[in-house]
Amino acid sequence: MNAAVVYESMFGNTRAVAETIAEGLRCGRRAVALDTRLSYPLIAGAARAIPRRLAHQGYEVVARPTGFIVEVTQGPLKPGEHERARAWGAGLVRYGAR
Numbered sequence: 001m002n003a004a005v006v007y008e009s010m011f012g013n014t015r016a017v018a019e020t021i022a023e024g025l026r027c028g029r030r031a032v033a034l035d036t037r038l039s040y041p042l043i044a045g046a047a048r049a050i051p052r053r054l055a056h057q058g059y060e061v062v063a064r065p066t067g068f069i070v071e072v073t074q075g076p077l078k079p080g081e082h083e084r085a086r087a088w089g090a091g092l093v094r095y096g097a098r
């Protein structure tokens with residue numbers, strides 16, 4: 001499967017998740033969107049707005065936007081989130097990201 005992982009990262013937490021997910025993927029015209037977010041129930045993640053913009057750029061968006069939880073604003077990721085990111089990325093490859 002070819003895919004692009006698009007992210008924005010200020011402190012490096014989202015970059016770390018994106019790099020984990022990108023392992024095994026190569027750049028192409030398929031894309032997924034992800035963010036890191038705080039675990040407050042009423043706070044939405046930034047990734048929701050990304051797929052439409054990717055589609056306008058000609059990407060096939062192959063998974064729902066997903067958020068990975070940080071403990072506080074500057075990170076780190078909550079325990080287990082890096083593993084969850086790895087599993088999410090592996091699932092994209094295994095199922096062809098349909």
Ligand SMILES: Cc1cc2nc3c(=O)[nH]c(=O)nc-3n(C[C@H](O)[C@H](O)[C@H](O)COP(=O)(O)O)c2cc1C
Pocket residue numbers: 008009010011012013014015036037038039043044045046070072073074075
């Ligand atoms: C510009 C900006 C926007 C953010 N928007 C959200 C948000 O919508 N929801 C949320 O839960 N956290 C939000 N956060 C908190 C980030 O999830 C948290 O700061 C994370 O550690 C940032 O990851 P980074 O290391 O990749 O910059 C935002 C942080 C920044 C800097």
